[in-house]
Amino acid sequence: MPRNPQPHYVPLVEVVRSGFGEGVHFGTAVGLTRQGEIGYTRGDVRAPMLPRSSAKPFQAAAALRAGARLEPAQTALAAGSHSGEPHHVKTVVGMLADAGLDTDALRCPADWPLDGGERDRLLRAGGAPTRLLMNCSGKHAAMLAACVAGGWSTGDYLEPGHPVQELVRQVIEEACGERVAHTAVDGCGAPQLAVSLAGLARGLRAMAFAPDSSPEARVLDAMREFPANVAGEGRIDTLLMRRLPGAAAKMGAEGVLAVTAPTGEAAAVKLSDGDPWFRARTMAVLDALEAAGADVDAVRDLAESEIRGGDEPVGRLRSV
Template sequence: MSEAIQVFRGNYVESTHHIHVAVVDYTGKLLYSYGDPKRLTFARSAMKPFQAVPIVETGTAASFGYSASEIALSCASHSGETIHREAVLDILERANLEEDDLLCGTHVPRDKDSYIELIKAGGELTPVFSNCSGKHSSMLATAVHLHEDIHTYPQISHPVQQRVLNVIAEVCSIPEEQIGLSVDGCGLPVHQIPLCNTALGFARLAHPGGTVSVSRAEALEMIRDAMMEHPEMVAGKKRFDTDIMRAFNGNIVTKVGAEGVQCMGIVDRGIGIAIKIEDGSDRASGVAAMEVLRQLGIGDESTDELLKDYIHAPVLNARNVKIGVVKANFVLDPAVI
């Protein structure tokens, strides 16, 4: 069995996952790949750090007194924990907005304790529980700050989304007219670009100096540092993004995306990594990411120990007993020079 990710039940391979990987430096040079590094991909929520750039560039974050943790929350696919919900509500209050102004919809939060607490209290799910409520609240705050319509902010024609499109085009080095557009799960525009361009975006998030304008580089640095300083706001307890940013302590900025996307920027090397699991499974993305880091020589015994459950992800049965493992089985291809 030669697929890149193998799922074992006991000693037997039960399932496999095909993957695509692009490793790019901040100049746009492809360094390594696996599968198709040019695969057109909706990076989904992995684009959130770039969607947050206008919040800084327009002066919204400064005007409403954003803390670093709130900037991190603007990039989040959060678990709906108390810290996330309270921060979103605080942003809305400072912008003189209501929770009903959020157009992200709602869903059962990843944090089951919060959901159980809500049910016991007889409450109902509201938009603040959405994993995208941090992004939506900050886009709304930007519209308020610039005196723009708050009821149509998800539309691609809205200035909020046009600013986002401009950022993605420049940072990921792709013309706006070549960006495929559709609708994300939370109702906002979602952007389809080649995987290697997404990797370039993360390389520049890790090392923005000299790649974009000074003001945009400063915004990217602020967002990058906020995410690494407050990883619990980007994701939540027992989440890959939180755990890896903590383990690498200021050297990796990372963001998950739906349908099996995982992206990382390596600060000291100025490189970006973008991974897409072909079948959209998120159980393979963390394992693939850890294997890419290993092959690039990033990490050591201490980080391996902290992240061991992502290197060989356990397969658990209904009694929470380990009965298998998810393992990587691929070798990156060096780019042909």
């Protein structure tokens, strides 16, 4: 299989232990000013990349365009990567029921909850992974609701040529202002569409400035109203939106995070190592937002990450 050229990654965040530089998170970052101009770049922000779950707001907007009847709490979950908390699962069940479907219609894989406490509770109770618990089940339920509203087949809704996926492509290309560069398969089985990092930031910002009551505006309004449905307790997406009213944030796998500020700036980052401990991308995206002109003082502490030695803090992450 031919290997596509990777974006040019640069050092973004350094790991410092006991005064010694131990490691570096490489990646790319872009910040858009409130006028929508590129005001900050690190690395190649125009190379194609996979937004992963940061694309869910676009996918949710496509479901609404198709006529899916989703309440705001359901819309936020459609745009989110939920933790599998009980209220998340209940909301997904309700979304399916409202469309006249049950959980058998879901085509996402079975999984454990992302929330550690819920996972432990299920293990103690002898539970098992289910499709409902998978963090993308809200997105899948919304796609199915869109299929019912549009009169489309539901058994093949994950096929790239299915009308609901064609509509997702249309929404992404319109919002991001560029053509999709590649179609992959996401971890949940849905098509994953490659755009540039600059396009991702531009797309989320376009949703923030969309006309009132449009599908795009309804998605971001729902995310802001129900931030716990976009992720879950203690998770960065939820915390950023709670602590910075008017912001919209969505994380994606493999080190992606996109954020719009209440004042109109937007930023997106991609960490080349995937940022598996979720410790570097918040610092990188807040750096990009601040450089583009946004005030991030209210959430700057969310980027702090201690490096520990035994039971004591011995270092920290530091912007490069």
